[in-house]
Amino acid sequence: MLQRLIDDVKESTGSALQLTSLAAAAAIALFITIAFLCAAAFVYVLQHYGPVEACLSGAGVFLIVTLIAIAVYTARKREMRRRAEKAAKAAKSAAASMFADPALIATGLQIVRAVGVKRLIPILVVGGLAFGLMASRGAASSGEAEEE
Structure with a gap:
């Protein structure tokens, strides 16, 4: 990967x-x-x-x-x-x-309670990094599509 x-x-x-x-x-x-x-x-x-x-x-x-x-x-x-x-x-x-959306907020609170705040911070950091990479890749591909 x-x-x-x-x-x-x-x-x-x-x-x-x-x-x-x-x-x-x-x-x-x-x-x-x-x-x-x-x-x-x-x-x-x-x-x-x-x-x-x-x-x-x-x-x-x-x-x-x-x-x-x-x-x-x-x-x-x-x-x-x-x-x-x-x-x-x-x-x-x-x-x-x-x-x-109240359902999304309730789900988020349940996840925080189940995983715990101390374990959730590294998961959020890795998820944020992955999201940033996906967003930059999507912006680069859309920029190439506009140039053509």
Whole structure:
């Protein structure tokens, strides 16, 4: 059980590292391509219109790219905030409905009485750890599903 969990972590870490290095290589190649395209456009404008116009046109292009990046960033940040608020509301309503159930509370008290508080603490710690691992795994798989 534990070995399988360790193997899963190793496999996911290895694939994430491979994807990250591939994305970095693609980003470097894209940066070099854009640099050469900008240089070619600058030389073209320089030959036809002069140095001042070439510099101003280059600055204008990069200003437009920057404004587009800022707009995408703010829209993405707003969407992430909206998703976080929805998730928080859903978690609050789920927790409220769960703790409002008298049968669940009575069952929990019976378990505490039967097991004992001193023995229950390590069980709760291990259960919390397992729940955290499951939640992080579920969030990672849902994030991968959204990217596709």
